[in-house]
Amino acid sequence: MRTRVQWRVSVRLVGTVLKWLWVPLLLPLGIALYDGTTTLPFLGTILGTVGLGVGLEQLTDETTMYEREAFLMVALTWLSVAFVGAAPFVLAGGGTIAQPTNALFESMSGITTTGATVIVDFDAHSRAVFMWRAVLQWLGGLGILVLATAVLSQLGVGGAQLMETESQTRDVNKLTPRISETASLLWQLYLGLTGLQVAVLMGLHFAGYAPEMTLYDAVTHAFTTVSTSGFSPRAESIAAFSPAVQWAVVPFMVVGATNFVLIYAVLRGDIERLRNSDEFRFYLTLLGLFTVGIGGILAVENTYTSPEAIARHSLFQVVSIVTTTGYASVDFNLWSSGAKHLLFVCMFVGGMTGSTTCSIKTLRWLVVLKAFRRDLFVASNPNVVRPVRLSGKVVTEDTIRDIYAYTLVSLLIFIVATVFVAVNASRSRVPVTEFEAMGAAASTFFNVGPAFGIAGPFASYEPFSRSTTLVMTFLMWVGRIEIIPVLVILTPSYWRS
Amino acid sequence: MRTRVQWRVSVRLVGTVLKWLWVPLLLPLGIALYDGTTTLPFLGTILGTVGLGVGLEQLTDETTMYEREAFLMVALTWLSVAFVGAAPFVLAGGGTIAQPTNALFESMSGITTTGATVIVDFDAHSRAVFMWRAVLQWLGGLGILVLATAVLSQLGVGGAQLMETESQTRDVNKLTPRISETASLLWQLYLGLTGLQVAVLMGLHFAGYAPEMTLYDAVTHAFTTVSTSGFSPRAESIAAFSPAVQWAVVPFMVVGATNFVLIYAVLRGDIERLRNSDEFRFYLTLLGLFTVGIGGILAVENTYTSPEAIARHSLFQVVSIVTTTGYASVDFNLWSSGAKHLLFVCMFVGGMTGSTTCSIKTLRWLVVLKAFRRDLFVASNPNVVRPVRLSGKVVTEDTIRDIYAYTLVSLLIFIVATVFVAVNASRSRVPVTEFEAMGAAASTFFNVGPAFGIAGPFASYEPFSRSTTLVMTFLMWVGRIEIIPVLVILTPSYWRS
Numbered sequence: 001m002r003t004r005v006q007w008r009v010s011v012r013l014v015g016t017v018l019k020w021l022w023v024p025l026l027l028p029l030g031i032a033l034y035d036g037t038t039t040l041p042f043l044g045t046i047l048g049t050v051g052l053g054v055g056l057e058q059l060t061d062e063t064t065m066y067e068r069e070a071f072l073m074v075a076l077t078w079l080s081v082a083f084v085g086a087a088p089f090v091l092a093g094g095g096t097i098a099q100p101t102n103a104l105f106e107s108m109s110g111i112t113t114t115g116a117t118v119i120v121d122f123d124a125h126s127r128a129v130f131m132w133r134a135v136l137q138w139l140g141g142l143g144i145l146v147l148a149t150a151v152l153s154q155l156g157v158g159g160a161q162l163m164e165t166e167s168q169t170r171d172v173n174k175l176t177p178r179i180s181e182t183a184s185l186l187w188q189l190y191l192g193l194t195g196l197q198v199a200v201l202m203g204l205h206f207a208g209y210a211p212e213m214t215l216y217d218a219v220t221h222a223f224t225t226v227s228t229s230g231f232s233p234r235a236e237s238i239a240a241f242s243p244a245v246q247w248a249v250v251p252f253m254v255v256g257a258t259n260f261v262l263i264y265a266v267l268r269g270d271i272e273r274l275r276n277s278d279e280f281r282f283y284l285t286l287l288g289l290f291t292v293g294i295g296g297i298l299a300v301e302n303t304y305t306s307p308e309a310i311a312r313h314s315l316f317q318v319v320s321i322v323t324t325t326g327y328a329s330v331d332f333n334l335w336s337s338g339a340k341h342l343l344f345v346c347m348f349v350g351g352m353t354g355s356t357t358c359s360i361k362t363l364r365w366l367v368v369l370k371a372f373r374r375d376l377f378v379a380s381n382p383n384v385v386r387p388v389r390l391s392g393k394v395v396t397e398d399t400i401r402d403i404y405a406y407t408l409v410s411l412l413i414f415i416v417a418t419v420f421v422a423v424n425a426s427r428s429r430v431p432v433t434e435f436e437a438m439g440a441a442a443s444t445f446f447n448v449g450p451a452f453g454i455a456g457p458f459a460s461y462e463p464f465s466r467s468t469t470l471v472m473t474f475l476m477w478v479g480r481i482e483i484i485p486v487l488v489i490l491t492p493s494y495w496r497s
Numbered sequence: 498m499r500t501r502v503q504w505r506v507s508v509r510l511v512g513t514v515l516k517w518l519w520v521p522l523l524l525p526l527g528i529a530l531y532d533g534t535t536t537l538p539f540l541g542t543i544l545g546t547v548g549l550g551v552g553l554e555q556l557t558d559e560t561t562m563y564e565r566e567a568f569l570m571v572a573l574t575w576l577s578v579a580f581v582g583a584a585p586f587v588l589a590g591g592g593t594i595a596q597p598t599n600a601l602f603e604s605m606s607g608i609t610t611t612g613a614t615v616i617v618d619f620d621a622h623s624r625a626v627f628m629w630r631a632v633l634q635w636l637g638g639l640g641i642l643v644l645a646t647a648v649l650s651q652l653g654v655g656g657a658q659l660m661e662t663e664s665q666t667r668d669v670n671k672l673t674p675r676i677s678e679t680a681s682l683l684w685q686l687y688l689g690l691t692g693l694q695v696a697v698l699m700g701l702h703f704a705g706y707a708p709e710m711t712l713y714d715a716v717t718h719a720f721t722t723v724s725t726s727g728f729s730p731r732a733e734s735i736a737a738f739s740p741a742v743q744w745a746v747v748p749f750m751v752v753g754a755t756n757f758v759l760i761y762a763v764l765r766g767d768i769e770r771l772r773n774s775d776e777f778r779f780y781l782t783l784l785g786l787f788t789v790g791i792g793g794i795l796a797v798e799n800t801y802t803s804p805e806a807i808a809r810h811s812l813f814q815v816v817s818i819v820t821t822t823g824y825a826s827v828d829f830n831l832w833s834s835g836a837k838h839l840l841f842v843c844m845f846v847g848g849m850t851g852s853t854t855c856s857i858k859t860l861r862w863l864v865v866l867k868a869f870r871r872d873l874f875v876a877s878n879p880n881v882v883r884p885v886r887l888s889g890k891v892v893t894e895d896t897i898r899d900i901y902a903y904t905l906v907s908l909l910i911f912i913v914a915t916v917f918v919a920v921n922a923s924r925s926r927v928p929v930t931e932f933e934a935m936g937a938a939a940s941t942f943f944n945v946g947p948a949f950g951i952a953g954p955f956a957s958y959e960p961f962s963r964s965t966t967l968v969m970t971f972l973m974w975v976g977r978i979e980i981i982p983v984l985v986i987l988t989p990s991y992w993r994s
């Protein structure tokens with residue numbers, strides 16, 4: 001029996017990830033060279049991250065990971081990339097994100113695909129800096145795909161073993177080969193979707209439907225749509241573009257929050273697999289229900305005069321929040337309390353497992369609802385055995401318990417976070433209502449991005465106190481990697497025999 | 498195998514309960530006679546309920562109940578008593594509660610020990626009417642004690658079988674004898690505690706510490722303290738009385754939300770049982786933590802100048818909300834957003850199982866936390882089996898799953914309810930913020946009573962629209978009888994074979 005976690009193995013793999021960060025850093029560097037803006041932030045970060053990564057790789061030659069090492073590797077990877085990703089913001093030196101705590105928040109918001117920003121003045125930053133924000137999110141989306149399909153499903157985190165994956169074998173003893181195998185498959189699909197969105201957005205531009213759309217806009221928004229992450233170089237997010245662009249972005253958000261293994265199956269011609277997926281049907285149903293709900297409120301309250309605007313904004317915002325993208329087609333902060341509240345509830349949903357989405361996810365909610373219904377039946381029929389089925393397969397009682405536990409622990413952490421944000425804001429006289437505190441806590445923890453009030457879609461998280469900023473940075477980190485890895489490594493027994 | 502629920506058996510027992518309502522109705526009748534106010538509302542209700550009760554008893558001679566009949570009996574008992582209890586308010590004809598929907602709300606708020614009121618003008622009602630409100634709550638508290646210890650623990654609702662009861666045998670086939678046996682034991686203790694509180698309050702009065710306290714005040718407040726229910730004949734609740742009274746009420750709220758079986762054990766000299774109770778320790782710990790939290794906020798924000806006032810109001814309000822009593826020693830609606838938010842979170846806690854308290858309850862939260870901790874350990878030690886223990890006894894995995902499910906379904910119903918309240922208030926232009934809508938939904942569903950804004954402790958639920966009033970009446974009913982009975986009888990399969 002082993003006695004301790006082999007942390008060197010975890011850190012070694014983190015080193016490999018950091019070492020390769022020089023490749024994505026070439027993109028903002030290229031923009032900086034092209035625009036003639038400062039290249040120092042990116043050159044400096046490249047040097048630093050390669051040096052750090054190569055250094056960490058020297059810690060050990062061992063590469064075999066078990067559960068403990070995998071949890072540590074996952075937690076440290078997201079944390080260390082957030083630190084490295086903050087360097088360009090600090091080195092660039094402009095605006096609110098030059099301050100180190102803010103830079104870490106912005107970078108964590110990037111790599112966790114959250115999209116909450118502490119930028120106040122969008123004119124204070126170069127196009128290269130905005131490109132780096134978008135690249136961080138694109139990387140974060142790819143990272144989470146690999147994490148969800150290759151790592152978490154193997155570790156059985158929060159019922160993730162239920163997710164529809166290519167292979168149903170669980171062999172945690174050799175995680176590393178599986179990670180690279182799954183990654184290569186997914187990253188082609190991910191790249192393809194990104195390219196398709198760039199093509200669609202530029203097509204709209206050349207057809208005259210999107211005069212404001214530049215190639216730079218198309219690329220940065222494609223990076224942050226397919227990754228359901230939501231950073232935009234525009235202060236007004238997608239509201240800066242024409243209705244045609246807003247409509248065009250919706251399907252890419254929907255696809256970004258769909259299980260990539262299912263998308264892959266469809267591309268191979270296996271449409272049955274998608275049609276038989278209980279989770280996919282449930283995901284679309286929820287999108288429909290919330291859209292009708294918010295559309296109904298906007299219509300009854302005469303928020304917009306044109307039916308097209310009502311349909312567009314209700315669909316766009318519901319898809320944006322449920323898929324945890326966080327884009328805004330309009331300042332929903334100005335909506336009535338009923339509409340805002342419903343949008344707040346959307347934050348708890350999330351898209352499908354095996355996608356780039358965050359939050360609790362439709363798989364878990366569906367199993368929770370199915371298990372509830374079964375429990376009610378058994379309560380009045382105590383002698384009947386009735387298993388819970390998902391897409392025709394029986395869900396084990398252990399998995400149901402894991403999913404219950406995950407969903408509950410998510411809600412509990414959210415509640416504790418709201419207390420911190422509300423009390424701290426009240427103490428430091430930041431103008432935040434209780435609801436806005438809850439919205440900001442949910443939006444960071446569930447990696448949605450915008451919330452309400454000062455955290456609204458066209459506003460900035462900057463007014464929050466430094467301690468709140470740090471707590472929100474922590475929340476984004478914990479929420480993105482499905483909570484359990486962080487909680488596990490924070491458990492004292494983890495570090496003992 | 499039986500084919501259908503024997504609803505006649507359930508309704509017969511409901512008839513017996515209704516028949517005996519004439520006894521508690523004598524109390525307000527006596528007050529009306531003494532005061533010379535109208536006796537008609539009570540005489541009329543006595544005639545009606547005895548007639549209805551006797552009539553329902555004729556439905557069948559069968560008395561043996563199984564699971565299905567028990568669920569129906571529980572749900573119908575609370576619902577029918579609420580309807581009968583509303584009659585005196587309608588017949589009395591004064592103020593806002595003469596309107597039938599409001600009367601049903603007020604009566605349901607009584608029998609469910611919620612304490613939310615739609616009364617606007619406290620001078621518009623006789624002392625007899627206020628006595629009836631208090632009697633309803635006292636009855637509701639007694640009813641829930643019997644329900645929790647004799648019925649729900651037998652049905653295993655939401656892990657209730659874990660509760661510390663006198664007998665650990667589960668025999669649902671003969672529920673009726675157990676109900677009367679448990680009831681006779683509990684009702685003496687309940688009566689004793691009520692009498693003790695009357696004595697303490699009158700003692701304070703005669704010692705000069707409570708000049709405002711009359712015998713009528715002492716009785717009505719004792720009725721609504723030990724039942725953790727919170728209706729006061731005073732518009733200003735306990736804030737109408739001296740600090741000494743406020744301090745004196747606190748221990749009675751704490752005891753009212755303590756497992757009565759444990760109190761009974763202590764009275765028999767078995768103090769070890771209380772000391773060994775993990776749940777009791779957890780309950781006191783939570784009360785302490787929340788009091789320190791709110792006390793800290795009130796102190797930092799200079800809400801009160803005297804340390805005694807800070808200690809008193811923070812302890813009183815935390816105990817009042819956690820035990821789901823709902824009394825107010827001060828208008829906490831005027832507190833800062835941080836303090837209000839923390840008080841809002843207190844609504845989700847609840848006191849101990851086997852008490853008169855409502856909400857999710859400390860037993861469930863404790864099991865949830867213990868199971869989480871176990872799960873985290875197992876995540877990094879997948880080959881280790883580690884059961885969850887409560888007060889030394891192993892909690893089965895099925896029970897853990899039931900408790901997870903119950904806690905989650907509570908939070909889900911709460912979330913759905915908030916959407917309805919927020920959207921409906923927004924539509925009908927009732928001035929309610931998103932947070933106040935959530936507070937009102939939580940306070941009615943978890944049977945706390947007051948919330949924030951127009952539902953604040955010195956305010957009234959009257960401004961809510963009629964449909965919201967009806968939904969809140971439903972929420973109080975569902976929340977009070979531990980959700981499952983109502984959900985079970987609303988399941989179509991319940992009524993089939």
Ligand SMILES: [K+]
Pocket residue numbers: 113114115228229230324325326447448449
């Ligand atoms: K996002």
Ligand SMILES: [K+]
Pocket residue numbers: 610611612725726727821822823944945946
């Ligand atoms: K109450």
